[in-house]
Structures are given as C-alpha cells and as structure tokens.
Amino acid sequence: MTPSVAPRALANLEDEVGDGVVEDDFKPLTAAQAQTWRQQTPLMSIWAIVWGQLATGCLVAMAAWLVTGKPAMGWSAGYGAIAVVVPAALFARGVTGKLARAIPGAAMAGFFVWELVKIVVTVALLFAAPRLVPELNWLALLVGFVVTMKVVWVALMFRTQRQRTA
DSSP: TTTTHHHHHHHHHHHTTTTOOOOOOOOOHHHHHHHHHHHHSOOOOOOHHHHHHHHHHHHHHHHHHHHHOOHHHHHHHHHHHHHHHHHHHHHHHHTHHHHHOOOOOHHHHHHHHHHHHHHHHHHHHHHHHHSSSSOOHHHHHHHHHHHTTHHHHHHHHHHHHHHHHH
C-alpha cells in the first residue's frame, strides 16, 4: 500500500466500524427452539466413525493385497489403517468417559489431553512400522493411513446430506 492510500483505507474502516457499536442479527434461541433444533440435528456417534474407519481400513488392506497380489502390500496398508484406528479409539474412549460427562471443564481439558495422546500414539505407531511390518511398503501404508483418516469427512458429508433430505 502506498502512503496516500493508507489514510483513505483507514478512514473507510472507521466509517464501517462507526462508534464501536455493532448491530448484530444474532438472536438467542428460546428453549423450545433449542429443543426443536436438537431433535432435527441428531448427534453423530464418535464410535460409529471409529467403526467406519476400521471397516474402511480392512477394505483398503484387502484391496491392496488383491490388486497387487503381494501380501506385504495388504499388511502395509492395513498397518496404515491401524495407525489411524487405534489412536482414534483411544481418543473416543477418553472423551466419552465418565469424567468427561460429569464435569464440563474436565471434558474440555480432556479433549485436548486425549487429542495429544492420539497424536503421540499415531507418531509412535508410524515410527514402529519398519520393525513391525515385514517388507513394509511406505506408499501402501500412506494410502491406508490417508483413506482411513478421511472417513470422518465422508461421514460428515453423508450426515449433511441426510439433514437436507429430512
């Protein structure tokens, strides 16, 4: 920005902001509206997503094995899926535990703790892969890992489509 343009841009910004009072279209829901919204927007089970990831990981591993004819490719893709499913299951168990339901503050802190645990376990599993999977193929592992991880987005997409049709 040139020096002559900066003051004009600032003046325009001040005109838009005005005296600092922002009129907002936000209106809180009434109790009845909130209840209606909850009924129309059912929660998605985190365990359904974990089971979907497990099923997808198994399918990817079998497909890798059948397409290439090499068992090592299937094991590599399967291990990539395991590197997603095991940490996701730990996370799901942690955030749906008794403590998370009992104390709202603990639920928020627990979310971050269990997310950190998930990341650490994922990295540890990936570092252990060369020792645990004979004839490891990193490309197959990566395919299994990424496809299994993307199940969350597919589940969200289907949920959104179900809500539109309902």
